[in-house]
Amino acid sequence: MNARATTPIVSIDDVGVHFPVSRGRTLKAVDGVSLDVMPRETFGIIGESGSGKTTLGRAVVCLEKPSAGRILHAGIDPYGLSSRELRRHRRGYQVIFQDPNAALDPRMTILKSIREPMDVAGELTVPERHNRAIEMMERVGLSPDFASRYPHELSGGQKQRVCIARVLTLRPELIVCDEAVSALDVSIQADILNLFAELQAEFGLTYIFITHNLGVVAHVSDRIAVMYLGRIVEIGRAEDVVGTPGHPYTEALLSAEPVALPAHLRGQNRVMLQGELPSPIAPPSGCRFRTRCRFVQPICAQTEPPWRETTPGHASACHFAGELPMMSGAELHPLKAGQPGRTVETGL
Amino acid sequence: MADMTSPVPSAPLLDVRDLGIAFRSGAGMVQVTRDVTFAIAPGETVGLVGESGCGKTVTGLALMGLLPSATSHITGSVQLEGENLIGMPARQLQRRRGAKISMIFQEPMSALDPVFTIGQQISETLRAHRSVSAKEARERGIEALARVGIPEPALRFDAYPHQLSGGMRQRAMIAIAIVCEPRLLIADEPTTALDVTVQAQIVDVLGDLCARLGMAMLFITHDLGLVAQTCSRLVTMYAGEVIEQGRIDDMLVRPRHPYTSGLLRSLPALAARKTKLPAIPGRVPMRGEMPDGCRFRPRCDFALPPCEAPQPLDPVPPVGQVRCCRNDELELKGVLS
Structure with a gap:
């Protein structure tokens, strides 16, 4: 047993x-x-x-x-x-x-x-x-x-x-x-x-x-895996993935989720994913999310991102996981008023 | 109820009063909605929510005059800029539909005609209502496609619906609906078939159009999160009746009807992780077996003998209304409690 x-x-x-x-x-x-x-x-x-x-x-x-x-x-x-x-x-x-x-x-x-x-x-x-x-x-x-x-x-x-x-x-x-x-x-x-x-x-x-x-x-x-174009891009305990997303795609997903809160309690911070899902028959080279990622760098097109563990058991397939100025779950959906908002457009 | 004060202070764009819809079924008529009363001010965005079978979609179709007259019986009035649409001759109604009031649906693939290009379908609407040349229609059609955020609109104008993705099709449908710059757009679950990131884009487009064209919107959905994000006012329907309405931010925090409170509390996004969700027991009653008095009574935790009597819509200051006789004494939970 x-x-x-x-x-x-x-x-x-x-x-x-x-x-x-x-x-x-x-x-x-x-x-x-x-x-x-x-x-x-x-x-x-x-x-x-x-x-x-x-x-x-x-x-x-x-x-x-x-x-x-x-x-x-x-x-x-x-x-x-x-x-x-x-x-x-x-x-x-x-x-x-x-x-x-x-x-x-x-x-x-x-x-x-x-x-x-x-x-x-x-x-x-x-x-x-x-x-x-x-x-x-x-x-x-x-x-x-x-x-x-x-x-x-x-x-x-x-x-x-x-x-x-x-x-x-x-x-x-x-x-x-x-x-x-x-x-x-x-x-x-x-x-x-x-x-x-x-x-x-x-x-x-x-x-x-x-x-x-x-x-x-x-x-x-208990744990969550985030998938994009046939691959897992992030995996970890539910509270970690939702609280401190490690992959820019997870951040965009969190931001897109409509939350039933009054305007003054809703996060004014948004990450708008631009463009369309690329064809899964011919996915982008390197990182598959790079065509829509707001942090994209030349390396993202050249090499597939390795898994990077940001905290124990919480890993993201991103070259820059843990280093990016991403918004946290609390920043995207804060329950506090008075936070200045920012909207970021990505993948134009 | 006819003399009830309107919840909207300025002259409403749309004023729906005592709207009742009945369908012929076998030998008799089945009443699907009754006493539906609400108003929309110019440029206002109003959410209409409720579970399946509450009468949201038929209400939208009735506003557009799209219910078949042979099998449906409509009572009450729907005033659009002071003109009653109910009982209006078909030809006159035709002139308003698409020009002053438009509707978009959940499934863009079944709403678009697969054998015509997007451009032909936009031009058709435009030329039905405005005297424009083919060339002008094309220009304005391309402009409408650009306005809803379709990249390379001049190319997409000549595309067929199957050549576009789901999100692009929904944008194309919105473009058709808004090409004549209507005063009111009825959006019936416009993003339900789409992915969340695409949904966010479409909601953005709709909000932007309302702001830029001064267009009002009736947003029909079951998703309270979407209403919170897109609308300033909320109307809750249950079993064919409007049971509560008010400013969205007031209703989220302090709902006055146990059904609205139940809907808000059953949202998993707002509950603590892994805890038991407060569900609403039972189900929406079937047509023809509606309980007397308050229709929510069999599922309500707060039902008392007075609830067996018909419930009027009581005013909730400053602008709300609720159909619950206990609304003053109950301290119902909202999204924050």
Whole structure:
């Protein structure tokens, strides 16, 4: 048990996921990503469209085979297993998607949808499966009355609870939540986030929480990785990444997040990212963020930035991490009045 | 309620009173919104928030006269610069839409026509409302594209929608909406489909346009952070009714309706990390099963027997209004408490 606590539940080592596109070119959706997720941790991955966060999440649960590098599950290489062993093994590594409408079969009752993973696994007797399905429904806050209903009779939040119940039936160790609360209204979103936290305490779950919503990721995560164009640009404890960003892209993300505070308490400091995301098929040389970075230097186009650790466990892939006059989280969103504002435009 | 004092001191640009929208459904009519009353002053930016199904979007569509008359029944009045748009003949309404009042939507790809260039779509609006030559239309179209921050506007004028990124498409749609310099822009979740950094750019463009053209904006969204950043006033809708309105900075700190307070408190960005978020129990009631009296009552922590009676919109000095009979006695939590 002791050794387990120090073995990462997911170990991603220099992983790339490449897709062939037309004319022999390759889209490197994920390129050279390494990170470890520890048991019972909530690991947040944040990035915008095209950053590769969803592809990385899919690779973790074996829905996408890495084209380079490898992913270990608690020290085991899932692709080293026989297909029979892999089927059994991957039950422990589940995923919940953004749109519960697409995840649930409209012609199956709620009970049948929740039972389906156990039916496929075929390990329990039929009454045991039924009982566990009902038990999980109750656990996620759905009345057993819903058992005979169909997805269209449920609200978005209730459908997402069904999706959570059905992955729990297999007693997973890790759940990848890919934008699992993004389609929900804020009050429902709060409910589901609370549920995730309770389930984690109760079942000892590990989460990889993938989202574009900084507020959500900062609230739930122990550690956060920031992705840009297929690469991780910053990684660290949630409070460090949000409090003292080390990478200029993280600074821009923090600044772009609209915060519901009155004008006099809102930071007047802003970093406006200019321009568009470069094509992931032909990413910029050197640092991929350099075309939009407000601190860009000649070296950024020439060499790929190495990892620089600014404080223990907090590292950024930037040539100048820790040396740049970047705005802190408190400066971008201060709760104090009377700070002079500055707006910086970048990447013109 | 008709004699209620307007919350906006100067003559309003838009004055919506007792707007009720009902849709034909099977044999009967289903009331979707009722008694929606608010006003927008010239150049003012007002946020309209609420969860899905609260009636925000249908209200926006009704203001534009875009609801199908065969299946919808609209009551009340919508005065734009003193003219009632409700019941206005289609031809007259057509002359105001796009010229005085414009709307942009969440999904620019479905709002733009894929077989026409951006330029053709801008010119179409311009030539429908202004007598301009093709050459002039092109010049003014390019100018509008430049105004919304599209790089190389002369090139983009001849591009098709699929050749632009999501953020650029949304800019193009804004350009079409503002080319005739309308007095009011209705923006229905204009940034929901966009990434946060692109959202920040679009919000910047919208704020800049309002300031430069003196244009008023009704910003429909579920994101209270965005409203805080873009609007000076906030209108909260719940289950088809306006339940609170006031100055945004007052409402963020001291909401008067338990629903507004609940929305603010459930925001994860403002809660301490890893703490339990105060969620609002239950869900928005379905149309046709609306509770009597206060519609929020079944989900409200503060409900008492008087809440079973219909709730009027009470004034909240200096400029606010709230539909809650307990608003005086409750000390509701806002974003700072």
